[in-house]
Amino acid sequence: MQIIKDKQFISQLSEKINDPQQLSSWELFKMAYEVEKLSITTDFQGLQSLAHLPHMKFMNHQIKAAEQTIQEMNGRAILADEVGLGKTIEAGLILKEYMVRGLVRKALILVPASLVNQWVTELREKFFIPAVAYRKNYDWSQVDIMVSSIDTAKRMPHQEKIIDIDYDFLLIDEAHKLKNNKTKNYAFVQSLRKKYCLLLTATPIQNELMEIFNLVSILKPGHLGSSQSFMDRFGNKRSKLKEDTYLNKLVQKVMIRNTRNDTALNNTKRIIQTVWLDFCNTGKEAYAILEEKLAGVPHFARITYLRELCSSREACCFSLNKQQSSSNVLDALNKISDMPHHPKAEKLVEYLKGLNGEKAIVFTEYRATQIYLQWYLSKHGISSVPFRGGFKAGKKDWMRQLFKDRAQVLIATEAAGEGINLQFCHHVFNYDLPWNPMRLEQRIGRVHRYGQENDVKIYNFAIRNTIEEQIMNLLYEKIELFEKVIGDLDDILSELEIKNLDYEIKNIFTESVSAGERKIKLDNLMAVIESNAENMEKEA
Numbered sequence: 001m002q003i004i005k006d007k008q009f010i011s012q013l014s015e016k017i018n019d020p021q022q023l024s025s026w027e028l029f030k031m032a033y034e035v036e037k038l039s040i041t042t043d044f045q046g047l048q049s050l051a052h053l054p055h056m057k058f059m060n061h062q063i064k065a066a067e068q069t070i071q072e073m074n075g076r077a078i079l080a081d082e083v084g085l086g087k088t089i090e091a092g093l094i095l096k097e098y099m100v101r102g103l104v105r106k107a108l109i110l111v112p113a114s115l116v117n118q119w120v121t122e123l124r125e126k127f128f129i130p131a132v133a134y135r136k137n138y139d140w141s142q143v144d145i146m147v148s149s150i151d152t153a154k155r156m157p158h159q160e161k162i163i164d165i166d167y168d169f170l171l172i173d174e175a176h177k178l179k180n181n182k183t184k185n186y187a188f189v190q191s192l193r194k195k196y197c198l199l200l201t202a203t204p205i206q207n208e209l210m211e212i213f214n215l216v217s218i219l220k221p222g223h224l225g226s227s228q229s230f231m232d233r234f235g236n237k238r239s240k241l242k243e244d245t246y247l248n249k250l251v252q253k254v255m256i257r258n259t260r261n262d263t264a265l266n267n268t269k270r271i272i273q274t275v276w277l278d279f280c281n282t283g284k285e286a287y288a289i290l291e292e293k294l295a296g297v298p299h300f301a302r303i304t305y306l307r308e309l310c311s312s313r314e315a316c317c318f319s320l321n322k323q324q325s326s327s328n329v330l331d332a333l334n335k336i337s338d339m340p341h342h343p344k345a346e347k348l349v350e351y352l353k354g355l356n357g358e359k360a361i362v363f364t365e366y367r368a369t370q371i372y373l374q375w376y377l378s379k380h381g382i383s384s385v386p387f388r389g390g391f392k393a394g395k396k397d398w399m400r401q402l403f404k405d406r407a408q409v410l411i412a413t414e415a416a417g418e419g420i421n422l423q424f425c426h427h428v429f430n431y432d433l434p435w436n437p438m439r440l441e442q443r444i445g446r447v448h449r450y451g452q453e454n455d456v457k458i459y460n461f462a463i464r465n466t467i468e469e470q471i472m473n474l475l476y477e478k479i480e481l482f483e484k485v486i487g488d489l490d491d492i493l494s495e496l497e498i499k500n501l502d503y504e505i506k507n508i509f510t511e512s513v514s515a516g517e518r519k520i521k522l523d524n525l526m527a528v529i530e531s532n533a534e535n536m537e538k539e540a
Contacts, residue, residue: 049096056126058093059450061258062086066093068256075196076219078255080204083441084449085258087200091171092127098169098196099129106144107169113149115173117397118420120147141165154188167194175199178218179211189218204255208236212251219254269455270448274472277343277463286335287466291515293328300510306467308366311432312342315366344431344461345373349380351459352409360427361410363443365434370411377409384409414439423451430460433471435505470522
């Protein structure tokens with residue numbers, strides 16, 4: 001190796017010493033020296049970013065998740081905490097840590113379209129990260145921390161620009177939507193060049209074991225072998241993840257999952273109250289016509305009408321008006337029109353007035369009911385704002401802010417069951433009950449989450465001697481859905497090889513030719529679930 005000496009250095013140094021104006025002042029040098037000392041990372045263990053975020057109060061499980069991701073998983077992890085435990089906080093902390101250490105400059109954050117602005121706000125206000133939401137004509141290469149929906153990012157010409165960028169950090173929220181490796185979304189995410197990668201989901205496995213294989217393959221291709229070898233060894237039954245110790249350890253190397261029982265959030269309780277109501281005589285007659293006399297109408301359509309009548313006259317009439325006219329349809333419409341105000345609406349007003357101005361979320365399954373409730377509450381001097389899927393992201397943000405600052409009630413369809421954070425409220429009214437237990441957990445998770453300081457009170461409305469009573473007895477009373485962690489129910493259904501309880505219940509209602517047959521089938525399903533739950537508890 002040839003060593004080349006710098007013969008000009010000494011002469012240049014002598015010139016600068018003889019001419020002090022060419023040197024910085026001692027004061028400027030000291031300032032530069034102190035700044036450099038502050039920016040030096042003295043220890044790679046622990047989180048340096050905590051000193052930069054004194055306004056934040058992190059929970060122990062969030063700090064541990066960030067440390068584990070950085071120190072043990074090399075920045076590639078599935079953050080799979082249960083709903084409401086602060087996956088966004090963990091992800092923000094990890095990103096901040098890498099930025100403080102100078103390891104991340106360019107990041108792409110892909111989230112559902114309705115959550116883009118929320119992510120930008122949280123990163124800026126909580127972590128001082130200069131995130132930017134994608135807007136038309138933005139240059140992807142010029143923005144360091146870009147937040148976008150995956151649907152926008154994968155469209156041309158955006159996709160061809162994005163896949164040419166070397167990202168230091170990639171984050172995918174609601175990553176369970178990538179469970180199918182044959183979708184365009186999956187192929188797009190797989191093609192992105194990234195150094196660190198986080199996948200956020202409360203449900204890493206929803207139906208089949210291959211879903212976790214596909215997610216892990218985004219983070220670390222080959223970590224679980226090839227898809228064929230994985231199937232040959234482990235099969236596709238989701239319960240295998242818990243049954244097979246070796247597989248469980250492999251997945252734990254890339255996945256962190258905290259449950260509510262493991263955290264301080266268990267200090268706030270869920271207080272459940274079932275509110276039983278009765279139709280008036282006119283309502284009972286209308287219900288009987290819908291259940292027994294709509295000849296020629298597909299059975300499941302009749303079930304839909306029954307559910308709608310249990311929600312509001314408006315929802316049911318809106319659907320019936322689309323049905324081909326017959327004497328029985330007209331009889332049903334006339335009876336429904338003669339009904340006084342809905343018993344659920346009247347009871348809701350009674351409860352809301354008893355809250356003395358405390359905020360509440362009311363969940364309904366139907367837009368027509370949402371409109372009716374907003375009108376009915378206003379007649380009783382109760383302020384409310386709507387929230388539904390048809391709103392653009394900006395309007396959703398505005399409605400959330402109006403609810404927080406001015407209105408007592410947020411009347412929401414299922415669009416508010418996922419993504420938005422409403423910890424400033426602790427009253428949830430399930431005006432209509434969903435058939436899918438996970439949707440119910442997502443609803444409650446909007447308020448029973450990181451940052452909630454009060455016990456959450458949940459009110460479940462149901463009308464006796466209707467389809468709602470059967471669902472209430474099955475899901476919410478007999479299998480104690482509210483008291484169970486949602487993961488426990490998932491385990492029970494997995495053992496029974498029931499992939500989707502919502503689908504199973506719909507099949508029962510569709511295939512039953514009478515209310516009696518429907519009741520027997522629901523009772524049988526309930527008995528099997530209860531029996532399996534008892535067996536699992538004994539084995540534990």
